Amino acid sequence: MAERKGQAARQKRRALRDRPIGMLSSLKVELSVLIVIATAIAFVLAWHFLKWGWSGWIAMPLTLVVALGITYFFAHGLTAPLRQMRDAAEAMAEGDYSVRVEGVTNSRDEVGQLARSFNEMAAELQHADQMRRDMVANVSHELRTPVSALQALVENMADGVVEPTPANLEGILNQTHRLSDLIAFLLDMSRVEAGAASLEVERFDFGGFLDETIKPLEIADGGHNHTIHLEVPDHLMMEGDQDRLSQLFTNIIANALKHSPDGTSVLIEVHEDTSLGTIITNVVNYGSQIPEEARNDIFRRYVKGAGRPGTGSGGTGLGLSIARWAAGLHGGTVKVVPDKRGANFEIALPKNHVAQ
Known part of the structure; x- marks a missing residue:
């Protein structure tokens, strides 16, 4: 590991030294500039050699050698990040996800963009591996x-x-x-x-479905004295797979209970958006807030929250990921929306199932 870190540091210094081109926004433009510079230098050298009376058989080969040397120097710097990515990919294949491409991530061209994307991928793989x-x-x-x-x-x-x-x-x-x-x-x-699962689609009463989903959660809540308030229109019918939707709402509501202090309430509000043909459900736990920068990360697999205050348990880190997956199977979405009352998970599901 220490050897690889030392190698990465050497690669960073080498990349900074050997890559004088990299401030332009396009690799094609950089290559064009390189060709123009090499051609211009070759032309000037050839003109001076001939002016000094050198034989063309000597001047032309020497000019070509100089032009090739300049081209190789710049091209070597342009491709340095690709060699770093090759070495990093080999290290990642051996299970070391800590490697990164260094020294060229500030470049504006496609190679710099590729290096940044590679580092993001490596960071995600490292996170997934640890989780x-x-x-x-x-x-x-x-x-x-x-x-x-x-x-x-x-x-x-x-x-x-x-x-x-x-x-x-x-x-x-x-x-x-x-x-x-x-x-x-x-x-x-x-x-x-x-990433997928089969669906057993049926038509059912959405309010009754939520009632049946909430009952075991209230029993499992034990002595935490949470109160679940359900507000849903009567006779609201929906098409979907009740087992998958049960996973969705069980995980969202259980998450709200888990992150609510004892003796507080969880509100479940349901309304129909007729213009979009969707059923919108908001699950709000009062007092608890999720930082804006973390509102998307919490749906990533294996990312765990802090759990109910005083418990120190954040669960397995898959509940919200499973919830978003189940919603996606129905063509719906789950997201955290701003709400002064507390953490508000908004679930949007098509009222009538559309095959994906």
């Missing part, structure tokens, strides 16, 4: 807990230490439910990675 590592560790821990509990219960029953009472059997059932939820979560993650 994946964290995700594997988190999932491993989450899987180990119910498996260990199940193993202990079953072993105690097999050894006759505990009796298979209804309470003990219910404990086993609860752990299997937890494992089932974790497996479903991993399947959701794989679907997000694949």
